Amino acid sequence: MATLAKRSSFSTLDFLIILFKHFRLIVAIVLVSTAITALLMLRAPDVFEAQVGIVFNTTSNIRLTEKDRSLGSISLRETMNSETEYLLSSAVLEKTYELTYPERYAAMDPKERLRTVGAIRGKISGLPKRNTTIIEVKYRSQDPEEASRFLNNLVQAQQELKSQRDPGATGMLQDKIQATRADLDSINLLVNEVQLSSQVYSSDRQIAVLVDTNSLLQNQQRELQQRILEQQLVAARYADFLARKPDISHIALPDDNSVLRSIQERFVALQDRQRSLQGTYSDDSVELQALVTSLSAVREEFFQVMASSAAAAGQQLQLVEQKTRVLLEKLRRNEADLTRFPEVNSRLGALLQYREGVNDLLRVLYRQQSEYDLSVIGDRANQTLEMINPALVPQQPVAPRRVLQTAIVFFMSLLASITLAYVLELSSGVFETAQAVEDSLGAPVICTIRQKRN
Amino acid sequence: MSVYRDALKKVDEKQAAAPTGPFPPVTSPETGEFDSIDREFIGLVDHVIQHNHSLVGFTTAYSGDGASYVSHSFARNLAKHFGVFRSEAPDNRQVLLVDFTCTDPARLGLPADHTLAAYFQNPGPSLAPFVVSNRIEGVDYLPVGHGPNGPLDLVASITRYRVETRLFNPWEFVVFDCPPVHSHYETYVLSRQLNAIYLVVKHASTKVELALKAGEILQGSGNFAGVVLNGRKHRIPDWLYRRMQAR
Numbered sequence: 163m164a165t166l167a168k169r170s171s172f173s174t175l176d177f178l179i180i181l182f183k184h185f186r187l188i189v190a191i192v193l194v195s196t197a198i199t200a201l202l203m204l205r206a207p208d209v210f211e212a213q214v215g216i217v218f219n220t221t222s223n224i225r226l227t228e229k230d231r232s233l234g235s236i237s238l239r240e241t242m243n244s245e246t247e248y249l250l251s252s253a254v255l256e257k258t259y260e261l262t263y264p265e266r267y268a269a270m271d272p273k274e275r276l277r278t279v280g281a282i283r284g285k286i287s288g289l290p291k292r293n294t295t296i297i298e299v300k301y302r303s304q305d306p307e308e309a310s311r312f313l314n315n316l317v318q319a320q321q322e323l324k325s326q327r328d329p330g331a332t333g334m335l336q337d338k339i340q341a342t343r344a345d346l347d348s349i350n351l352l353v354n355e356v357q358l359s360s361q362v363y364s365s366d367r368q369i370a371v372l373v374d375t376n377s378l379l380q381n382q383q384r385e386l387q388q389r390i391l392e393q394q395l396v397a398a399r400y401a402d403f404l405a406r407k408p409d410i411s412h413i414a415l416p417d418d419n420s421v422l423r424s425i426q427e428r429f430v431a432l433q434d435r436q437r438s439l440q441g442t443y444s445d446d447s448v449e450l451q452a453l454v455t456s457l458s459a460v461r462e463e464f465f466q467v468m469a470s471s472a473a474a475a476g477q478q479l480q481l482v483e484q485k486t487r488v489l490l491e492k493l494r495r496n497e498a499d500l501t502r503f504p505e506v507n508s509r510l511g512a513l514l515q516y517r518e519g520v521n522d523l524l525r526v527l528y529r530q531q532s533e534y535d536l537s538v539i540g541d542r543a544n545q546t547l548e549m550i551n552p553a554l555v556p557q558q559p560v561a562p563r564r565v566l567q568t569a570i571v572f573f574m575s576l577l578a579s580i581t582l583a584y585v586l587e588l589s590s591g592v593f594e595t596a597q598a599v600e601d602s603l604g605a606p607v608i609c610t611i612r613q614k615r616n
Numbered sequence: 617m618s619v620y621r622d623a624l625k626k627v628d629e630k631q632a633a634a635p636t637g638p639f640p641p642v643t644s645p646e647t648g649e650f651d652s653i654d655r656e657f658i659g660l661v662d663h664v665i666q667h668n669h670s671l672v673g674f675t676t677a678y679s680g681d682g683a684s685y686v687s688h689s690f691a692r693n694l695a696k697h698f699g700v701f702r703s704e705a706p707d708n709r710q711v712l713l714v715d716f717t718c719t720d721p722a723r724l725g726l727p728a729d730h731t732l733a734a735y736f737q738n739p740g741p742s743l744a745p746f747v748v749s750n751r752i753e754g755v756d757y758l759p760v761g762h763g764p765n766g767p768l769d770l771v772a773s774i775t776r777y778r779v780e781t782r783l784f785n786p787w788e789f790v791v792f793d794c795p796p797v798h799s800h801y802e803t804y805v806l807s808r809q810l811n812a813i814y815l816v817v818k819h820a821s822t823k824v825e826l827a828l829k830a831g832e833i834l835q836g837s838g839n840f841a842g843v844v845l846n847g848r849k850h851r852i853p854d855w856l857y858r859r860m861q862a863r
Contacts, residue, residue, distance in 0.1 A: 175860040182851040183820075592820050593827070596845050599817055602824055603831040608814065608842040609659035611686065613849050 184583035191579035199571040208559035212309035215550040242290035257319035313553035393479040400472035669811035673792035677830035681818040687793035695754030718759035731761025812841035
């Protein structure tokens with residue numbers, strides 16, 4: 163049968179051989195799938211269908227044919243279609259549910275009500291009868307009582323909605339919408355305020371800037387601390403020198419103080435001259451006396467300049483300390499900002515969530531308003547709906563159609579299993595008939611010998 | 617039994633009226649007449665007789681496809697055919713079966729010196745003393761045995777002695793049970809010495825690709841006569857199968 167694909171035609175014999183060869187597989191698939199379906203069908207609950215006919219009475223100018231296109235008239239078909247749409251609209255169905263199950267309806271929140279109405283839409287169906295003003299409405303439910311009760315309340319719900327659809331009711335809805343919108347506006351303002359007050363936290367990039375600034379400030383602070391230490395050291399050394407007034411020639415001066423350095427050099431030069439003259443002249447000679455006087459004058463000048471330098475260093479220290487204080491303040495603020503970020507962010511999240519909830523509510527209100535708007539199309543003052551007779555409690559279930567569905571599954575599984583057998587046969591790669599051998603090998607099959615059991 | 621007698625009478629009448637050759641033709645199953653042999657082998661016996669193939673071989677693509685079963689059954693049916701139509705004595709053997717797959721006759725409980733290899737070790741004027749007569753009903757049986765230089769050497773010896781000493785002349789038909797053509801080259805060499813070589817294909821078992829390859833090899837020998845479809849499974853009722861085949 164592997165040669166099936168190579169052969170130009172597929173004979174009935176091939177088909178029969180496939181059927182008989184895979185007989186057990188086919189029977190197994192069909193039996194299992196049919197049995198599973200039958201089991202599921204037996205377990206499936208009964209569904210009952212209630213039915214009601216509703217007459218649409220109107221005094222409006224309705225044209226009876228499509229050809230009649232006189233001004234101000236609408237066709238019967240258009241009217242009946244729109245009336246059916248309205249009868250099965252969410253507003254009417256919700257009202258019907260409210261009339262049927264008042265306690266359950268009262269306990270529901272708006273979202274749950276929407277879900278319930280959606281479920282009812284799946285169960286109810288309506289169709290205008292051709293060339294009549296009758297709408298045939300059906301409702302399917304597992305509970306036969308519920309099916310009839312719901313349909314019997316349908317027309318009443320429509321009438322009540324119609325009576326509610328006065329300017330007062332619409333105004334109430336408008337007021338509700340306006341109040342909700344005002345609420346939404348105030349929430350938006352609050353959200354904006356929080357966002358403005360925490361602009362620096364609004365994005366990750368800004369947080370990164372904050373962190374960078376923080377590290378920069380910390381670096382600057384470290385540098386200033388270093389400078390303070392240096393200045394304090396310089397001031398301490400100057401104070402020590404001024405207190406002790408040691409020999410000028412042995413004082414190690416800072417590199418940046420050139421004035422003191424030049425005075426020191428002058429003093430050292432005078433000392434050298436004094437030493438050179440001490441061998442030649444007596445101590446009380448005029449030259450040596452003049453040198454001693456000069457040395458003491460230079461020494462005085464040196465310490466005076468040092469005193470002024472010490473004062474300048476003290477001022478510098480104060481300045482650096484002030485800068486450090488300012489920097490510390492900035493750093494503290496920055497760190498406080500970083501600490502506040504999660505708190506503000508969570509508040510913003512809560513506000514946004516609340517705004518989403520209010521938006522949902524507003525959408526529900528808008529939807530109700532649009533349905534009210536839909537319902538006031540046309541001259542509804544002259545239109546009424548009337549039930550031909552109340553819906554009876556159905557006695558026989560309409561679904562599931564156990565025998566039919568099981569039969570469908572039976573035939574589908576039969577087809578599927580035969581297809582599977584055919585595919586298996588195509589991929590087997592062995593000979594099944596003498597014809598296949600002849601086609602493949604191009605030689606005649608002289609005889610065919612049956613399989614021996616032993 | 618009346619059907620049996622009627623059919624036999626018809627065949628006898630036909631044979632007397634117009635003999636078609638040295639051997640009577642096998643009656644076709646479609647005619648509804650009596651067949652002396654297994655119904656399944658009618659076509660094969662008829663084919664061999666009609667084409668006057670005196671040296672016939674059976675091989676397979678690979679082992680297990682039933683070449684031994686087919687060759688043994690065929691030899692037995694051929695002998696049966698002669699027994700009925702010639703009314704010959706049981707000891708007047710017409711069919712020799714050379715079993716190339718039996719290299720060790722002791723495993724079958726046969727004497728070790730009754731083999732083709734033993735004959736070629738000490739060739740004499742006749743092969744008759746080396747055959748085993750009581751293994752298959754009406755058929756002389758000759759296992760090939762184990763030659764000193766392997767099976768190819770035996771095939772070469774057959775080629776030489778067949779003409780020189782008229783090796784197989786005492787028998788009208790010699791049937792060779794050959795090993796699988798894929799694994800044994802001597803089958804191809806032997807098939808060139810035969811009048812017809814048949815490929816045995818097992819139903820729903822032999823792979824198409826292997827069968828095609830075996831067919832190509834046998835076509836090269838020039839003696840490829842046809843295919844025997846062995847072990848056909850009863851997928852559908854026989855009457856239905858034949859009815860559909862006839863269409």
